[in-house]
Each structure stands twice: as C-alpha cells, then as structure tokens.
Amino acid sequence: MSRAFTPGLHVTASTLIRRRRELPLLGEVLVEMGDAVPVGVDVAKGELPGELYVLRLPERMGLEVFEVLGGLKKKAGERVNKGELLCEHAGLFGLLKTRYASPDTGVIEFITEKSGHVALRLPSKPISVDSFMGGCVVEIEEGKAVVLETEAAFVQGIFGVGGERAGVIRMLDIEPDKEITPSDLPEDISGSILVGGARPQLEALQLAAERGAVGCITGSIDDQVLAAYLGYDLGIALTGDEDVPLTLIMTEGFGNMRMSRRSLEVLSKHDEATAVMNGMTQVRAGAVRPEVIIPLESKSDHSIVDEQQLAKGLDIGSEVRLIRVPYFGQRAVITKLPKEEYQIETGAHTRVLHAKLESTGEEVIVPRANVELL
Amino acid sequence: MKKTKEELRTVLVTDCGSTTTKALLFEKTEKGWRQTSRGEAPTTVEKPVADVTVGALNAFTEIQELTGRSILKDSTEEHPFVVTEGDPSSGIDLYLSTSSAGGGLQMMVSGVVRQMTTESAERAALGAGAIVLEAISADDEREEHERVERIRHLRPDIVLLTGGVDGGSEVHVVEAAETLLAAAPRPRFGDTLQLPVIYAGNAEAAEEVKEILSPIAQISVVENIRPTLERENLGPAREAIHEFFLTHVMSHSPGYDKLLSWTPLPVMPTPAAVGDMVSSFAKRRGLQVLCADIGGATTDVFSVFHNEEGAPIFNRTVSANLGMSYSIANVLIEAGSEAIARWLNFELEFSELRDRLRNKMIRPTSIPQTKEDLWLEQAVCREALRLSLVHHRELAVGLSGGQKQRGISDIFSQQSNRYELVNMMKLDLVIGSGGVLSHAPQRLEAAMMMLDGFGLQGVTEIAVDSIFMMPHLGVLASLHPEAAEEIFVHDCIVHIAHAIVPVYSLTRLKPGTPLARVSFGGKKAGEVLAGEVTHIPLEQGASGELVVTPSSSKIDVGAGRGKKVIKEVTLGLHGLLLDGRNRPHEWPESEQERLTMQQRVLQSVGIA
Numbered sequence: 001m002s003r004a005f006t007p008g009l010h011v012t013a014s015t016l017i018r019r020r021r022e023l024p025l026l027g028e029v030l031v032e033m034g035d036a037v038p039v040g041v042d043v044a045k046g047e048l049p050g051e052l053y054v055l056r057l058p059e060r061m062g063l064e065v066f067e068v069l070g071g072l073k074k075k076a077g078e079r080v081n082k083g084e085l086l087c088e089h090a091g092l093f094g095l096l097k098t099r100y101a102s103p104d105t106g107v108i109e110f111i112t113e114k115s116g117h118v119a120l121r122l123p124s125k126p127i128s129v130d131s132f133m134g135g136c137v138v139e140i141e142e143g144k145a146v147v148l149e150t151e152a153a154f155v156q157g158i159f160g161v162g163g164e165r166a167g168v169i170r171m172l173d174i175e176p177d178k179e180i181t182p183s184d185l186p187e188d189i190s191g192s193i194l195v196g197g198a199r200p201q202l203e204a205l206q207l208a209a210e211r212g213a214v215g216c217i218t219g220s221i222d223d224q225v226l227a228a229y230l231g232y233d234l235g236i237a238l239t240g241d242e243d244v245p246l247t248l249i250m251t252e253g254f255g256n257m258r259m260s261r262r263s264l265e266v267l268s269k270h271d272e273a274t275a276v277m278n279g280m281t282q283v284r285a286g287a288v289r290p291e292v293i294i295p296l297e298s299k300s301d302h303s304i305v306d307e308q309q310l311a312k313g314l315d316i317g318s319e320v321r322l323i324r325v326p327y328f329g330q331r332a333v334i335t336k337l338p339k340e341e342y343q344i345e346t347g348a349h350t351r352v353l354h355a356k357l358e359s360t361g362e363e364v365i366v367p368r369a370n371v372e373l374l
Numbered sequence: 375m376k377k378t379k380e381e382l383r384t385v386l387v388t389d390c391g392s393t394t395t396k397a398l399l400f401e402k403t404e405k406g407w408r409q410t411s412r413g414e415a416p417t418t419v420e421k422p423v424a425d426v427t428v429g430a431l432n433a434f435t436e437i438q439e440l441t442g443r444s445i446l447k448d449s450t451e452e453h454p455f456v457v458t459e460g461d462p463s464s465g466i467d468l469y470l471s472t473s474s475a476g477g478g479l480q481m482m483v484s485g486v487v488r489q490m491t492t493e494s495a496e497r498a499a500l501g502a503g504a505i506v507l508e509a510i511s512a513d514d515e516r517e518e519h520e521r522v523e524r525i526r527h528l529r530p531d532i533v534l535l536t537g538g539v540d541g542g543s544e545v546h547v548v549e550a551a552e553t554l555l556a557a558a559p560r561p562r563f564g565d566t567l568q569l570p571v572i573y574a575g576n577a578e579a580a581e582e583v584k585e586i587l588s589p590i591a592q593i594s595v596v597e598n599i600r601p602t603l604e605r606e607n608l609g610p611a612r613e614a615i616h617e618f619f620l621t622h623v624m625s626h627s628p629g630y631d632k633l634l635s636w637t638p639l640p641v642m643p644t645p646a647a648v649g650d651m652v653s654s655f656a657k658r659r660g661l662q663v664l665c666a667d668i669g670g671a672t673t674d675v676f677s678v679f680h681n682e683e684g685a686p687i688f689n690r691t692v693s694a695n696l697g698m699s700y701s702i703a704n705v706l707i708e709a710g711s712e713a714i715a716r717w718l719n720f721e722l723e724f725s726e727l728r729d730r731l732r733n734k735m736i737r738p739t740s741i742p743q744t745k746e747d748l749w750l751e752q753a754v755c756r757e758a759l760r761l762s763l764v765h766h767r768e769l770a771v772g773l774s775g776g777q778k779q780r781g782i783s784d785i786f787s788q789q790s791n792r793y794e795l796v797n798m799m800k801l802d803l804v805i806g807s808g809g810v811l812s813h814a815p816q817r818l819e820a821a822m823m824m825l826d827g828f829g830l831q832g833v834t835e836i837a838v839d840s841i842f843m844m845p846h847l848g849v850l851a852s853l854h855p856e857a858a859e860e861i862f863v864h865d866c867i868v869h870i871a872h873a874i875v876p877v878y879s880l881t882r883l884k885p886g887t888p889l890a891r892v893s894f895g896g897k898k899a900g901e902v903l904a905g906e907v908t909h910i911p912l913e914q915g916a917s918g919e920l921v922v923t924p925s926s927s928k929i930d931v932g933a934g935r936g937k938k939v940i941k942e943v944t945l946g947l948h949g950l951l952l953d954g955r956n957r958p959h960e961w962p963e964s965e966q967e968r969l970t971m972q973q974r975v976l977q978s979v980g981i982a
Contacts, residue, residue, distance in 0.1 A: 051526075052556040054518065056549070114582055115548055119556065159736045223728045235695055235704035236671075237736050253736055255729040283738055284392070284671065284700050324740050325730065325747050346748040347815030350741065369741045 009156040009251070009289060009372070011262045013269070017152045017293055018138070021129050022145035024048075029146055031137050039134040039274055039295065040166045043146050050122035052109060055086070058116040061098050063089055068116035071098075074108050081105050086118065132164055133276045133293045153270055153294040155251070155263050157217065160279030160290030161230060161239045162247030165193070167214040169294065171271045172196035176219060176258035182207045189213045193275055193292070195267045199256050202228050209245035215277045217249045217267065217292060219259040226254075240280030247279040249290040252321070257329045260321065260374050270294045320355060320371040327366060331358040331374065376638070377467050379854050384458055384466045386437075386445065387846040388430050389644055390417055390473040390633075395426070397433035398846045399441065399466075400861055407857040409843060409865040413437035418629070419475045425629035426475060427636075453636040469637050470853070472845040474644035476627055479503055479619050480562060482530040484510040484554065486537035486546040489792060491575065494599045495536040496769060498574070498608040500690045502615035503643030504532070505672070510553070512537070512546045518553060525557035531623045532615060533559070533569060533591070535583065538576030540601045547575045551586040558590045563626035568592040570618045574599040574611040594618065604773050604791055619643060639853060645674050645690065647848025652676045652805070653688040654851055655862060661802040662686075664828065666759055667842070668808035670699035670738055673762040679795040681772040687795055689770035693762040698810050699738030702754060706731050709757035716961060717753035717826065719972040719982055720746055745982075748815070752823050755810045759827025763796075770795045798957075799832040799877070799932050805867065807839035814838075818909070818948055819981050821870045829957050830873045832932025833922055833939050837867045837946065869946030871909075874922055875953040876902055878929040889954050890931050891923045894945075902952040905971070909979040912949035917942070951979065 027046020031037055057068045071089040074080050080102045087100040102120065109119040135150030170192035174184050180200035190212030198219035205225070208216060227233045230242055251263045275294040282288040314320070318334045336354035342365065343349050350367045357364060385400045395418075399411040413436030418429035431446070431454060438445045444464045447456045456465035481504040485492030488511040499506050507528050510521055533554065537547030554571070561569045571591040573583050580595045587593055594617070596610040620640050624630045634641060642650075648667065656663040656678035665676040673693045678686050695704040706714065711724040714731075730750060734740065742748040771792040806812070806824050814820040821836045830836075843866040851858035876889040885905035892899045892910070895918030900910045902922075920943045927936035955975075962968045976982030 051522075052558070053522075054549075054552045054556050056518075112548070112552065112582075112586070115545065115552075117549070117552055119552070222725070223732045224725070233703075233707045235707050236701050237703075254732040281736075283736055323733065323737050324743050326744055328730075328733070345744050346742050348741065348813070367741050367743055369739050370743060372737075 009158060010154060011156065011260070011266055012154050013266050014151060014296060015154050016149060017133065017135075017154060018147055018149045019132055019135075020145055020147050021132060022141075023127070023129055023143075026143045027127070028143060029140055031140075031146055033137055033140055035137045037131045037134050037137060037148060039131065039276060041131050041134070042128040043131045043137075043148075044144075045126065045128040047124040048127045050106060050124050053104070053106075053120045053122065055100075055103070055118045055120055056115075057087055057100055057118055061087065061089065061100050063098060063116075065114070065116035069111070069113065072111065072118070076108050076110050079105075079107050080120070132166075132278075133295055135295065150293075151296045151298065153266050153296060155217070155266055155292040157249035157251045157290040157292070158253050159237060159239075159281050160247065160249040161226070161234075161242045161281075162215070162244045162279040163240050163242075164276065164278045165214040165247045166274065166276045167191050167193040169193050169195055169267060169270050169273050169275050170213075171268050176264055177256070179256075180204045180216075180218060185211065185213075187211065193217065193277055196259070196264070198252075198258050199225075201225065205229050205246070205248075213246050215247040215249070217251065217259075217277070219250065219252045220255055220257040221248070221250050223254050237281050237283040240278065240282075242279075247277055249277060249279055249292065252329065253323075255329065262374055267292070267294075314353065314368065314371070314373070319374040321374055322355070322364075322366055322370060323372055324366070324370040327357065327364060332356055332364070332371075333358070334371075335363060382467045382854060382857070383462060385468045385470065385850060385854075385857075386434065386455070386466045387469070387850060388433060388471045389647075389842075389845040390419075390426050390430065390471060390475045391644065392475055392477065393417055395429040395433045395475075396842070396846075397430065397437055398843060399437055399443075400846075400850065400857065402857070406864070407860040409861050411437045411441045411443075412841065413440065417475050419627060425632075426473075426627065427629045427632050430471075430633065455636070468853075470639055470846075470849045471633060471637055472642045472644045472647045472849050473624065473627075473630070478505055478645070479532070479615075479623060479643045480505050480507050480530055481532045481534060481615070482506070482508045482510070482525065482528055482559070483534045484536065484550050485575075486512045486550065488513055490603070491536045491538070491600050493769065493771070494606050494608065495534050495574070495611070497606070497689065498599055498611040499534055499615065500692060500769075501608060501646070501649060501688065502612045502619075503646030503649065504615065505692050505694050510550070512550060521553055522557045525554065525559050528559045529562040530559060531562050531570070532618045533571045534611060534615070535571055535573050536575040536599045536611075538579060538598075539603060540577050540598050542576055544576055544579035544582065547579050548582055548586065551583040555586055555590060561622070563623060567622065567626070570594070570622045572596060572611060572614045572618065574614075606773060616640065616642075616646070639849065642845075642849050642852070644845045645692070647845040648674070649676050649688065649690045649848070651844045651848035651851055651858065651862065653678055653686075654855055655859060656688075656803075657686050658859065662797075662800050663803045663805065664763075664796075664801055665805040665807065665844075666762060666811075666824075666828075667839075667844075668755060668758055668762075668806070668810055669697050670809075671695075671697040671701045673697060673758055673808075675762050675766040677766065677770055677796060679770065679797060679800070681795060682774065682793070687770075687772060689766070689795065691762070691766040691769050693758075693765050696758045696762050698751065698755060698758065698808070699734060701735075702731050703735045705754050705758045705761070708761055714750075714753045714757050716968060717756050717972065718749055719969065719976050720749070721969065722746075722750070749976075749982075751810060752814070752819060755823045756827040759824065760829065763828055767794055767796045798828070798830060798834075799930065801830070801832070801834050803835045803837060804828060804830065805837045805839060807842055807844065812838050812840060812842060816981055817868065817870045818979055821873070821948065821951060822976070822979060822981065825873050825875075825951060825953060826959070829959065830953075831875050831877050831957050832930070833920065833941060834873050834875075835869065835943070835946070836871050836873055836951075837869045839866055840868050841866075869944070871946050871948040871951045872920065872943060873951045873953060874902055874931065875955075875957065876922075876924060876929045876931045877957045878926070880926065880928050888925050889929055890925055892950065892952060893921045894918055894943075894950070899950060900952055902954045904954045904956075906952075906954050907975045907978050908952040908954075909948065910950040910952060912945050914945060914947050914949075917944045919943075
C-alpha cells in the first residue's frame, strides 16, 4: 500500500493515438493499409450466427414424445418459415388435430429423440465495426481487425458512463465550478459534446439529450443524479455499455469539483472541432479510463515528450490533486518527497509527500497514495 | 528439486494475485518451520509484459536481496532456481505456487432444483476456489429464453452441469444441456477452445448430455454430485474442476506454462489453498472456525462447523460484489447509507458519505488519512462482513439423513432436509484477512470490526492473518501439512483477543446491569455489563481456564441459557473484549444517543 500512488490521467494537447478496431468473430476487413479513414465509417463487417431456440414441443402441444416425433413435418437440416407447420398430431381417430407452427424462420439444427425437443437456428445477423476516431490504417489482421493511427488531442477522465460517440465540441459558457442547470444549455446543441461546469443537474442532462447532444464532459457529478440518470445505482466502476442518450465523462469524480485546468485548456482549444468520446471505465486490473479524442490535422513533435513526462511520476514541483479528505479535491505543488515512512493521523505508517496547497499556501503532509498528477 | 518431505529445509512459495505476486520463503530453523522472508512485485499477466513469471522472478529477486540468500541462477533452461545441495544457506529445495491472477477461476453452474443440485454444484465450485458467475436452476422462475440470454453473455472458464439423483428422471438435466447448447457461451480463454463442461448429474443421462453438448463443449463426466437426495458427493467434481483449471485456464494464461514447469505440484487456485488451510487446521484442532478474506473487489468466507452428527463440514462462499475499494459502492447499495453510518462515532451527511465511498471506488488505491475517514472505511467493512456472512449462512447447510425419496414432481418443493450449519454460539475462532483487517493501524480495530460485523456471540477468539499467508500455507499443506500448521500458528495468525458476548431475552434491561462474570486462571477478570463494551488487558500468551458465568437463567454465553462456559485458552495481544450489547445489535432510537453510544464503545476499547 505504501508504494502505491495514482499516476494521474493522460491529458495531452497532441499525441499519436492508436486504436484497434476488432470484430467479435471472423469477417471481412473493408479498408486497406495506408487508407486515410474518416471518423465513424465502417472498417470491418461480418455475420453473427443466428440464435438457437429449443422448442419444447411435447410440453407446448400437450403430447407424448413419440406423438411429437411421429408428427414432425421437418427433418434436421431443413429450413422452416415463420408460421409454417412444424408438427401435427391427429388424436381421437383423426378427429382432433393438434398443430404447431414455427414461431420464426430458421433451420432445424437437431431433434432430440428422447425429449422430442426441436432446436431452431435463426438466420445470421450482419454486424460491423466503425473507425471511431478515424485515421490512417497502419495494421490489418485479415478478417478480424484493423489498427488506426491519428495525431490527436487526448483527455482522459476519471470515470464515465455510456459508449462511443462522435460529435462536435461545444464549450459551455459557464465557470468551471458552476453547477450545470438547464438554463446553461444553448438551443442548438444537436450532435454536440458539451464541455464545462460541474455537478450537472438531472434536468440539464435530460434537456441536453432532448436537444440532441451526444455527450457531456464535466468536472464531477452527484451520485444521486447519476443514479437517476442511469435508472439504477452503480455498484462497481465497470461501465461503457449503459443505454443512455448522452455519454458522460467526469474528469475529477463525485461531489463538487471543477475540471482540472489542464483538461479544460486542451478541450477549450478545440471548441467546435469534431471529436469522439467513450465513457467506458474499468477500474480493476488493466484499468481503462474514459477518453476524449480530438483528431488533429498536423503532427506535433511534442507528443512523446508529454507521455514521458507523465510516466516519470511524482517529483518536487509536480502539480497534484489531493484525492482524500481532509484536502479532497484541492490542488497543490509537491515540495518534499521524504524516503522514510511517516505515521499519519490514522496511526498507519506510510510513505508521504509534502505539498503546498494552491488555495491557502499551507504546506501539508499527505500519503503518496492520495495524490494524482495534474 | 526432488527431495522427500523429511529432507525439505527451504521452500519458496508464490501467490500470483490479480495485482501483486507475493513470494514467501519458508525455512526449517532451529525453532522449527518458520516464514523467514518475503518479496513482492506487481503481477505481470497483462500487457505489455504478459508473462506471469516476470513478476514472480521480480519477487524472488527481492527476497534474494533482502536475505542475501542465493535463490536464482544465471541460466533458466529448466527452472530458474539454485537448488540447495551442500551449503544450506544457498538455494531452495522446492517451489510451489497458487494463482488468482486474471480474475481467478470463473465458473457457471447449472442444476435442476435450486436448493438441491444447484446448491451442491455451487458448493463444489466454490470449494474448488471458483467464483460462480451464475447459478442456473430449472426452478429459478426464469423463462427459457431469459436463461439462454443470460448464459450467452457469460465467458466462464468452466461449466459444471448437474441435476437429478442417480436412477431418477433425466428430463430436466437433458433440458439443461439443451439450454446450454442453445446459449453456447464462449470460454474466457482461447477463442478456438471448446467450452470445458463437467457433467456431475444423474449417471443415466450422461451419454445423452454428452451427445447434446459435443458440438460446443469438451465434456468430462464424473460421479453424480448428488447421487441421492440426502447425500452430497463433491469430491469428484472438485477434482475435475482442478484438472480443467490446470489444462484449460492456467495453460492459456500468459507465462503459466513456464511457471507450471518450475513446480512439481499443481498450481492451486488461491481460494482453494486458503480453504484447505482453514479446513485442515480446524479439523486437526477440533475447532469450529470462520475465516473472512475481505479484498478490494470480493469477500471470501470460509467456515468449518460441525453437522448434526458432529462431523466437521467445510464451506466457502464468495460475495463477488462486496469489497473495500472496487466494490465499495456495492456495499453502499446493499447495506444502505444508514446501515453504514450507524457504526460511526461522528456525524456525517449521507450525501458526503456516498460521495466519499464513490470516490474510493474510482480511486481504489487511495488510503484514509484522517481518523474519521478510517472509521468510515471500517464502518463499511463491518457491513461487508455482515452481508457476506448472511450470504455464507444461506449456502452453508447440512443435509439430514432419512429423507424419503419422492417423485420428481415433488423434488421442486424439496427443502426440508437442509439445516443451517453456522452456529455463532459454537464458533471457536474467527480469522480476518485482507488489507482493512490485516493492516488496520491498531489490532483492536480489526477485532472490533469482526465483533460487530459478524455479530459474534458467546466466547470466540479473534485473530487476523498477519500478511495473507494462508494461500502459501494451503499449497504447502498439500505436501507437508505439519510444516504448514507450524508456520500457521507461529507466523501467520495474530491472536488479538477473546470476545465474550452474552445473548439474552430480557427486556427493559438497565444499561450497566451485570450479565456475566468472567474469570481467567482462577482470578476474577471482569463483568459483562448490559450495553457496554469493556476491554480487559491481560498478559499476552498466558494460558489458563476461562470461565464465563451468566447472571441469569435467561442469558446464554455459549453453553445454553444460564449455563457457564469453561474453556482452556491462551490469551492474545489484547486479552478479553466483554460485549454486553446483545444480539442482534440493538440501537438507540435517537441519533444523539446512538452517537454517544458509539463514542463510548470506541473510547472504552481505546481506539478513539
């Protein structure tokens, strides 16, 4: 525990991003190496095998197994159309007929002799995977996946809900620490990814969805608002497939926190630019954080340097956010990094750092585990 | 590294966990078997390294650096270890390992009757160290298409299919096989692999089940898990699970083929090793034991309680969504803000409580810095323990004999031969494990979390696993149980205190009314007073007779109403904890009284 610390989220004005776009099963890749692919067009397609339904005919028809087997009109491997007669039994000297029509179109996959059950395989369904952020095709795995690469501004959030969305960045004209209310939303936000403010009201999120916005990137959220927005309480930070009208990304967390200056700077430089976002979050091993990618026209020389700076970890002079009470949400600058363990108020011995609070100038001691690089 | 049990002097053991690979060195010293060193390194099963042995080698290197003992050789053609030959201070004799990396062993089980074959299947899977992703029953009130839909989205490592007693109806278990075929879940590892399925149901349906599932599954048929209504036969299914775990799960995890070649014994799933350790210790000592390992994402509960015939029965459950970091918000949802806040000795707005816990969920490695924040996490721990015990009690059941076999139509209502095994009054020892308990700044804090969370009753010894050594000892026990037990007693378990909790049916009892007299070694130690918690510090390690005498015939201290309890005990770090708060916990009606009570309780044991 003493050596753990959260290294911070990636926020860069320009970097090279690669993303693998993969079919869940073998299919066909639609692009070629070196192609420049726009945002959101299909790059691979395939066929998802149809679902298998077991039709329990003896139970459904009220017949014995042998009666069902004797009355079947189709054999294994044969096609049957929706509404077509599948089984017929004539009881009581042929006076009472019991019939069963196929509930769907498909192929009989097997018939179980012992139970009289019939398995019906439905037709396959087409599926495709799109280019998400777009870019240049730099790798192809035939029939399966492509890797796209693009220069982009890149902002990770701490937590999000909802899946991939593409839209146009729209900076909200409010202070970063202001609660987002319905009156803060412009009328013409259809197709927009809204950026700014903090702690959106539920009514604001609902109105944004009504007006056609596709995403919202903000500082923080109230957990009750999130529960009301999702329709249920979230138990673990494993998100991305929520059925929500607009994808949400919080850059800081729960409660009332303004967006970090760095994230806000990067995003505000691209007001009205096309961007893609994904709220998918997975806090456990192999952590996945939500992301905003804004593809850029030109390449920058600084991108790799930026990544390396983040990888360096904590240093004297590093700007950090403190993520536990009593300094929760405050920004500070590291002034000392003592090597030895220190006994904190709880009585635990852990490695700490000294940091100067931006708000008051006070110098405080906090566990290294409780800071994030900004 | 082929040495007999008697020749062993140095054993290196790793537990490859989801985040950390922990290596421990066990040595036979002049005082006996001891844990002498440990090294830790991040687990490396994920990209970019994707080779578990890299993390393991890093952990070995740390031990090598700390001890100066030469463990690793330069070339690693066969295995990387220096084998002890002439010089006993160099090398090792044996390497063993457990693993829960990559999310551990994940299974789906399917049975016919929820409280019979499905429950037996769950017990077999859990006992083998698995997490049960889903338990499907023919009587679970879901429509067929709902079951198919649910199964379709699972990615289990192994499926355990059960149902029907031998010679009974085959219809339901055949239908369960058809449901599985219709859903055709893909195994978690290896897209081209067939799904590993273990069939442990009605023997007469085995051939048909095999035929149905052959297009999608690799099937292993073992003895029926429930050959008769009143008999459970978990062993063969458990062995088949371990076999599949090695051949299908381990061998497809990055680097495990190499790791498996370094050790002469199978790599065990971590929880299976812990279960074996708890089970063998309890059985050898004749104790009834409860052990909880509360992690960031899940809480495992292990127990050994005696059944109606007096035989020790082992059970394990996993509360897969109760934990202290990744799953902390699930504890909040399941318990509610109010249930967590009732354990606090300070006022905290519910909205603030919720925000703090949700921020812990998304920043799981952060730690409490203030006392109040620590108490909040410890309050969550109490609720997680309480909920996980509720879950455990549901599954830890005994089966009465003499149950008449009835027709299959009656089986759906069959539940009368189950009885609850967990009896808190009879519990001898409770062991806590996991960061929040093992690394609580004060040991008494850990003791109080277990006292409150489990609602201990009667006379119970409270201990913690000092550094989560039980997985290592569990796998060692499979080869050398005596060495494992010696280390378990000396280095693993930290005995904290004996809790004495009278349970009474008296109403309108004035706070402070004496409930029981307590003496130790022939001397008066104290009195349990209604509504109070008292800490009696006594000499650590002192052995003697502990006598608890209830002051009324309506008070039970563990031997029945009005009867005294006499036990030979050895005292832990903090002597005795006398708890007169009755069970289940009674809470004052007013918030101010509740606060005052909690403040008094924590102050009286010296942790506030």
